[in-house]
Amino acid sequence: MDHRFSTYDRATHVWKVIGTSVFFDENGNRFTPEELQEIIDKVFEDITTVNTSLTGMLQEVDNTLRALESEIGDISQFKTSGITLVEKIINEFHTRSVNVQEYGAVADANYFNPATKKYYADAKFTKEATDNTAAFEKALGTGRVKVFVPGGNYMVQNLKIPSYVKFYGAGAHTKIMLHHSAPRNADLLRLKSHTTPNMYIYIEDMTLDCNRLREATVESGDGTGCGLRIVNGQYIYVNNVHSLNPYLHGFDVTSPKYNSSTDSEKVYQQNGCKYVWINNCTSTNFGDDGFTTHFSDFVFLSNCRAYDANGDAHHNGAGGNSNGFEADDGSKHVWFLNCLSENCSRGYEVKAHSTAPAGQNVHLVSCVSKNDCRSFDLRHIGFHTASAPVSTTAFNVTLTNCTSITPYQNDIYPGLSPRALVISAYRNVSISNFTAIGDPSHDYKDIPVVAFQYKSSNITVNGINIRGFKTAGSDIYVTGGAQKADFVSLSNVNLFDSARVGIRVGSKINSVKLIGANLQGSNLADSVGIWYTNSRTHIVGVSGSGYKIPARVAGSDYTYFPNILPGGFRAATSSGQAVTDSSAVIASTSNSIAGNSKSAVIASSSGNAGGEASAVIATTGGATTGGARTVVMASSGGSQAHGSRAAVIASNNSQIKGDVTSRSILSSNGVKLTDQDNYSVAGGYGTGEPSRANIKWYIDSMNGNITSTGQFNGGSTFSDFAEYFESKDGKSIPSGTLVTIDADKVRPAQKDELVIGAISETAAILLGGSQFHWQGRYKRNEFGGVIYEQITDPESGEVYSSPVINPNYVESADYVPRSDRPEWNVVGLQGQLFIRVADGIGYGDYLTADNGVGVKSTEPTKIRVMKLTSPYNATRGYGIALCLKM
Structure with missing residues (x-):
C-alpha cells in the first residue's frame, strides 16, 4: 500500500x-x-x-x-565537591590557600637604623624595607581564603582581615611589623568591616610587632593602636599569636567605638564581638592593656601571658593604668583561663568607666599575677563615693584557683598601692581558693593585702591563703563608713606570718561572716587577729596564735578567738521558729517558738518565748513567757511567766499573770501570782487550776516580810530568840551576862532589877540587826512604820510604792552592820540560854541577878536552871548553866 x-x-x-x-x-x-x-x-x-x-x-x-x-x-580530576563546574570553582575558592609571597610580599625588614627609625633590607641601610601592604591585601582579597605568611619580617600598614579567612604564619618567626609611615595609633591588624559582621576568622602562628621604635607622630581616626583589634567579629579564633610594642592594646576584642564622655552606664555600643577564642598568645611592652575586651560577649582567653607593660598611653607617657588582662566597658560573659600577668600596673581588672556599663559575668580561672602592682582589681569608676549612685551593672564575677605572687609598687602607675585583691562597687562576687604570697622584705606601707571596699557587697570567699605581707596593715580588710562594703562571707581562711592585723572589719557594716580560719601571726607588738568595729558579725571556728590580741570585737579585747552567732538561730531542733534576728530555738521540739528579740527556747517542747529578753529553758507541756525579762525554767504543765522580770522555776502548772514587776515562783505546783504580788517570791502546792490559794510561803521583797502557812524550823541547835541592844557604856558585854534595861540601852543587871535576858551566842532568831543599811535610811511615822511614795518605773511605766529616803541618809558612806560593832549586843529574850551563875546553883533553881551573874532566888522567876554545864570556878568567879528563859 x-x-x-x-x-x-x-x-x-x-x-x-x-x-x-x-x-x-x-x-x-x-x-x-x-x-x-x-x-x-x-x-x-x-x-x-x-x-x-x-x-x-x-x-x-x-x-x-x-x-x-x-x-x-579533565574536569573529573577536579576533586573539589560540587556537580557543576561553577559549584566546583566556588567550593575551591572556599578552601583555597595562598602564600603572600606569591603576591609580591618580601620579608626584608631585617635591620633597624636608630638614626632614621626605619627598618632596612640591608645592613648598610641603603634599601628601605618593603611596604607589603598591597601584597597582603591582594592575598586576602574579599575573604574565603587561607593566607599563609612564611617566616621572616614583613612591613605593612593597618591590615584588615575579611570574613572566612585563615591567616596563619610559620610560628613566632613569622613577624608582621607596622611600617614606619603608619600613624601613631594605627592598628597593625584588625577585622575589616565596622558595619557587617566579620565572621569565621582564624589567626594563628605569628608575631605582631607594632614597631614602637618608628617615628610616628601623626594620629589617625581609624584604629586605636592595637596589635590585633578584633572588632565586630563573630566566631573568631586566635592561636599562638604574639603581640609586641603596641601603642595601646596587644589584643582588643571590641566594638568599632567606645563610649563618649556624654554617655552613661546604660549605653552599650553596637557591633561588638561575640564568640571569640584567644589561646596561647602573649602581649608585651603595651601602652595600655595586654588583653582587653569592650562591648563584647562570650569571649574566652586561655593560656595567655601579658608582661612588662609600659603605661605610656596614659598621661602623656607618664604612666597609668596599664593592665595585663582586662574586661572593660560593656563586656559580658568573659572567661580568663590559665593566664599569667607579670610586671603590669594591674594584673587582672574587671571594670568600667563612669560613662559605660561595667563588665559582668566575668570568670577568672587558675590565673596568676606575678610582680604586678595590684594583682586582681574589680571596680566601676564613678560609683565608689558615698554620694555616687550604686552601680546597676557591676555584677557577677568569679575568681577560682587564682594566685597573686609578690605584688610590688612600680613606676607604671605612680601612686598605685600594691595589693593582691581589691573589690569596689561590684556585687555578687565569688572567690574560691585564692592565694596571695608577699615579699616579707617589701614595704607595703601598712595597707591591706585584700580589700573589699567602696559599696561592694554580696561577696563570698571560700578558701583564701595569705602569707608574707609582714609590713601590710591587714591581710583582709572590709571597709566601713559611708562607702562601706557589706554582706561578705569569709570561710576557710589561712593566714601565716603576714600582716599586723589578720582580718579587719570597719564600722556601720551589717554582716561579715567569718567561718573557719587558721590565723598564724608574726608576734608583732600591736597585732590583732580579728578586729571588728561593731558586734554585727558571725565568727565561728577560728583558731590561731602569734597575735598580741587574738580578737577585738566592738571595743572589747579577747584573750581567745570567740564564737559569735548573731541573728535568729535554730539548732538541734525538729521543728520551730526563731522569729527575729536575735532569737534562738535550740535542742527543742514540737514547734517551739522564740518570738521576740533577745528570746530563746532551749531544751523544751512546745515552748513559746514571746517576751523581749525572755527564755523558756528545759520545760515540757508548752511553757510560755509573755513579758520582758521573763523566764520559765525546769518546769512543766504549761507554766507561764508574764509581766516584767518574772520567773517560774522548777514548778508545774504554775503561772505569773498581770503586768507588775519582779515576781518569782519556786518549786511549786498550781501556784499563781497576780498584779497584787509586786516584788515577791512565792512557793506552794495545790491541785486543779493555778491559784493564789495554793501559796504556802511568801516573801515580800519590797518590805522584807516573810509569810508561811507551815512550821518554821531551825536547822541548828541554836535555841533562843534574841534582839540586838546597845550597851549603856558603849562596850561589849560578856556572853552569859544577865542584863536589864537602862532607858533604851542595856547593862549588867543588879540585885532586885528586872532581868530581860542574857547575852547570847546561840540565837536561832535574831532581830534588830540592821544588816544591810543604816536603820534610819527611810522616813518613818510616829509609830515606827515606813512611809511610802508612788514611783513610776522608767522602763515599764509601772507605778509602784517605794519607801521615802531620809534626807540624812548618806548612801556613799561605808556602813558597818550592828553585828560588827562592839556596842551592839545580842540579848537572848526567850528560850534556852547559857548563863553565868554563882556558886551553889543546881538543877531546878530559879535565878535572879547580882552584877550580871545568876544567883538563887527564893521566889519563882522567869529563869530556871535546866542543868549545870560548867562547874563554878572561883578564879573566874562563875559557873555556867543552861537555863530556860520564860
Missing part, C-alpha cells in the same frame, strides 16, 4: 487510505494527485537541507568542547 496517502489508526493498528478528495488549497480548490505529490516532495527536500545544517553545527560544537577540554584538562 502507498502510505503517502494513508493514515495509521492506533486503535486498530491498520493503515487506512485517505481519499484525495480531502485535500484542498486555501481557496477551497481540490488538489490533484500530481499537485499534492509535488508539495510533499518539496517538504522532504527542505527537511534534508535542515538535517545537513544541524549536523554541521553539532560537529562544530563538538569540536569546540574538545578544544576547551584540551585547554582546561
